[in-house]
Amino acid sequence: MQTRDWDKMADEAFRLEVRGFFQKQYPEHLRFPAYHLRWADTKDWYKKLVDKGWAAPGWPKEWGGMGLSPSKLLIFIEEQERHGVARTPDMGIILLGPLLIKFATEEQKKRFLPPTLRGEYIWCQGYSEPNAGSDLANLKTEAVLDGDEYVINGSKIWTSYAMDATHMFILVRTDKQAKKQEGISFLLVDMKTPGITIRPIRNLLGVEVFAQVFLDNVRTPAQWLVGKPNQGWTMAKALLGFERISIGSPKLAQTGLKRLEAIVQSQGLTRDPAFMDRYTQLRLDVADLASAYGRFADLLKRGETLGPDVSILKIVATETFQRLTELTLEAAGDAGALGGKVAFRKDSVDILSPFYNARPATIYGGSNEIQRNILAKNVLDLPG
Amino acid sequence: MQTRDWDKMADEAFRLEVRGFFQKQYPEHLRFPAYHLRWADTKDWYKKLVDKGWAAPGWPKEWGGMGLSPSKLLIFIEEQERHGVARTPDMGIILLGPLLIKFATEEQKKRFLPPTLRGEYIWCQGYSEPNAGSDLANLKTEAVLDGDEYVINGSKIWTSYAMDATHMFILVRTDKQAKKQEGISFLLVDMKTPGITIRPIRNLLGVEVFAQVFLDNVRTPAQWLVGKPNQGWTMAKALLGFERISIGSPKLAQTGLKRLEAIVQSQGLTRDPAFMDRYTQLRLDVADLASAYGRFADLLKRGETLGPDVSILKIVATETFQRLTELTLEAAGDAGALGGKVAFRKDSVDILSPFYNARPATIYGGSNEIQRNILAKNVLDLPG
Amino acid sequence: MSQQEDQNRMLRDAVTTFAARDTSIARVRELRDSAPGFDKAVWKTIAELGWTGIMIPEEYGGMGLGLSEMAAVLEEFAKTLSPEPLNPSAVLAARALLHGGNEALKKKLLPGIASGEILPALAWQESEGGIDPLALATRAEGGGLNGGKRFVFPADADGYLVSAQSGNGPVLYWVEKGTAGLTVEYESRADGTRCGRITLRNAKVSDSQLAASGKTAGAALQRAVDEATLMAGAELLGVMSRALEITLEYMRIRVQFGKPIGSFQALQHRAVDLFIQKELSFSVLRDALLHLAADPSGLSLWASRVKYRCSEAGMRIGRESIQIHGGIGFTDECDIGLYMKRAMVLSAWLGNGATHRHRYAALAPAEAAA
């Protein structure tokens, strides 16, 4: 395991080292997957990351992380995306870890961080509910203290990796009198606890990535509550720093552009100037998205905080990606409704999976409608 | 003067007769004007219409109209549009006349209809106010009965032809206690009455077509109130039959297409397939608008009433026209910001006037936002 | 018009009854990714209702009706998402045969097609796709066919009308399934149906199988493809209408932030824009049917206008319906996805929106547009 002072390293040297590792160690057949991979697909790769000491790039060194600065962390992510390295079920590393490190007790940290780092604990996130999607503050799942345990009742939905998870971190209502955003606490739950039922949900691709999780009198130790009671939502929100920029990364669109480029070549569309012009428009949209991303990334690298205007990235990234997958269907012509890998003259391309995956992109992570509402109020200062 | 039973005539024969008259009698230099003409430009032409007995195609014969059925009236309008016959200041003929015929007393009819028909009375419409544009029910101009006269105070805006008008028909608040849409009356006013000030408003084209009209203790006879007091808005709204379809006519867009075609030829854009493809898209949009218009026109011709869904025509017609003028600017390239008639290789075309005129098209006559609100509630049955 | 309208209303009513009694979304789900991908019993019912013979003349056992009646049935039928290949067999294949010149073959096959006993498919596209029926790579030489056909639907037909290039111009042969040298592979489509990829390796054909040749074959192919293209517009109209209805209903009942989402202005305006696209689709199809009833000469142009608008509108309404449904719209268990997927298939089939926009531009000189 390498523990080095990465911050002393020059940015370019660091970038090359990261790139080299991915190139050598990451399995070729898992590059740029057309859909989300499961733990069974990625656990060998995760093991390599653990051995290298690179499993938690954003965690401080004392907890086994790489202790990267925002600037270096961004380079790490950029290289991941450039090489097409798939996400593992990484909710524990990316979302939970930083939250525990910031808000948990020393005991909690010792109890949960090491096995999470080693990949023994796989976490899923219990935030959304059937009637609290865009409107998280409306959540109904409640936890009542009974002795030294909380008793949880309710259900969570869109829970990615629920089928692979050993544990869940969950937002629950602990004070029904409080105003909507308040009265919510942050609890940890063992997925083996009696009363938990997982109903996998098939998506438009026909695969099961997320699930609905039912909690029926599920008991979890009171000392597994993180932070202060009724402050869960505020806490969870505060940790969205990197999430807010990475959800607006241009990589998805750039990968889509490469896929489209393959079809353009195979279908001989370079001889169709009308099509090529719309293709050029999209290329320019993606290029300008990358410029906008770079501008916010520079702020992070300089250690500044991102304002609410970073929401524009998510809107542009997801809507550009959608249009890209739509133009890809059109480019495929008669083959534009064929499933699986479709053989064109030169390449085989999966057209439909990215098209389907682009649909929820504008919905999850705060729907684009909500993002626009927020921008209108908090950035453009328009009346409520 | 011809008074014939037009309804006995076959549609096609009628169409040819109308077309022949326009071709012979309408001044060539006034065809397809790029902006609204004033009374000075059109009064000779109007005189010809009067002499022919065709000044008021929609009025019944007893009042000197042609007494056309909806079907024949539509043909008349179609031929006007096809030949590029300009509108005269025709508010008195198109809007006021039918309203008087339906709601006025016999005395009022005798007093106002004949001079209106002869073009001696030129009417302007006083509906909109500075703070009641999209929201007409909010109007503030008020009329108070004082003996046998109403005393009017307030101001009206976007009053087309105010500078040419001898009279004005005006909506005024006569009951301040009533709910917003009620308490509004319909009055007639002589423009020479003391207390009326006209402030012409220059538009984006740099010409003065409409005006703001200030009314400062303007007195008008109480017997010039049309219909029942406080029922003016309901009455005015009921008369919007033909207005609602003619505001959605495809003619404006079709004329724009011809103008664009001239530039396409002159600029050699037929050799730019990317441009031509977007041009084709617009051609298809205009063609389908014409199909939709035809469907509603057929309803009218069959004597049926138009539902609120006719609003889609206005939205499509005005927004297609806007996009057309935008593509025209683009087609003009470096010359796309030059004013007046611009010389291209083959033709001279005024690019900017239609572009400017297309702007308010989506605003006037009930803004497209309002139209969408209405469609959402009254046609799609969405909650308020 | 009135008699026509009555006729169409009766036909539509029949589909409504069929929709309530003979099919359901559950059945549609069941048949996805199965072989042949539709239910032969339901196909029999459809034939008994006469729909397979709507556009087949009475002398060949059909109803002898026209595009307008077929469109009425297909629009309603499409709302049910039934995977049975009505347009492909009763219009695309049957009409190609009918427009051909082999009277004996017509007498032999058309009554069976009308009665549902024979399920035909037209194999006209080459493996690269494209909508010009005369761009033929498949060859007819020495009494045999050689080449490959793609996007053949239904894939599992009783026989295929195969177009090919011969020494004397285009030809169209009836090739029964099981013929030596004919093999069918399958490609799955977004909606769970499958289309065929046919390979012909010296598949023997005789003159009695020759449905049309030369100019007659070219004209028959073009006309049948155009008719089916126009009818695909009617199907898309049905799919988008139903998708929009479902979405509007969802907007009325789904509550977020304490209010039905249909009360949010931004979503309302989005729904209105979808409604407008649906109305434009309806209008151009209506206009096309009216014009073609009076003058059939503009068929290709009208087919392209209709297919362009309906493909674009169908795709857009499909996509945006998913968006308006939010997370649930991304799940397979929500019906709205089935409508989007069918719209995707119908939109790509017989030339997508862009393809027909290009063809419209080629067919219609700009002056004629206004």
Added chain:
Amino acid sequence: MSQQEDQNRMLRDAVTTFAARDTSIARVRELRDSAPGFDKAVWKTIAELGWTGIMIPEEYGGMGLGLSEMAAVLEEFAKTLSPEPLNPSAVLAARALLHGGNEALKKKLLPGIASGEILPALAWQESEGGIDPLALATRAEGGGLNGGKRFVFPADADGYLVSAQSGNGPVLYWVEKGTAGLTVEYESRADGTRCGRITLRNAKVSDSQLAASGKTAGAALQRAVDEATLMAGAELLGVMSRALEITLEYMRIRVQFGKPIGSFQALQHRAVDLFIQKELSFSVLRDALLHLAADPSGLSLWASRVKYRCSEAGMRIGRESIQIHGGIGFTDECDIGLYMKRAMVLSAWLGNGATHRHRYAALAPAEAAA
């Protein structure tokens, strides 16, 4: 970066002072449709502030700064809608001269351009327009120039740098106003300024007037045009930023149906979409300036990227600002129309959005895009 930022902030502050003291919307209105269309006294002030010399090296009396500083000034300057031809003279014309090879001519003219005493214009486009500076129809033969130039701004310059085709390739001559054989006609632009249509009938030129020839002339023209194109992006950014500010302010105060119109969700989302376009314009310009500071080689490509986005965004924000203002937006007395019209002029100038999209496609192989 920090020193650069300080520099730019000081420059921007100077423009703010200028905006408050030396210009106003009333002045802009006043100058519309007048000759020469701008105020020579204000031009003098601008020169005194040093802006005419920002991109002229110190050795020729300028400030010797770069694109980044010029962009900062032009963005702020454009917000005032001042009609003074800063970019056309201080970038387009001055830089063409500077990139040329005639040292004597540079020494003669550049100090005067920097000090504001000489107002130059580059006459590079032929009457058909187009953005390829080497597509030259104007001829230089036998010591005289013959041809026509269009879209020359400012139309009333003290002298024109005229590009032409000679026996030895492209040439660029300095032709003073009043030269025999040179006539200037005027075309009015949407914003009330006017551009020149120049005719050259054997206008005599000598070697001392030859600013550049051959490859040097071609490169000088291309580089100067690209630099001015990039700077037009900065101007468009200024115009659209201010237009959006005005529109947002109007949305906060204009009341309809008892509420400020800015509280209606559909309008809010529309405003957000305009804001996004403005932010994309800002981002691509920023990125271009950062990259070009490190590596000037990609100038044409970056210029096209910037001009494409800023032209499209500027036009859209201009148009939609009018729409959001409602009826008042259609009146000449409402300032927002002035911003739209300036956006129209800047968008069409030096190649509109579509033109630069095409050039981008030609310059950037698809693989390099991602």
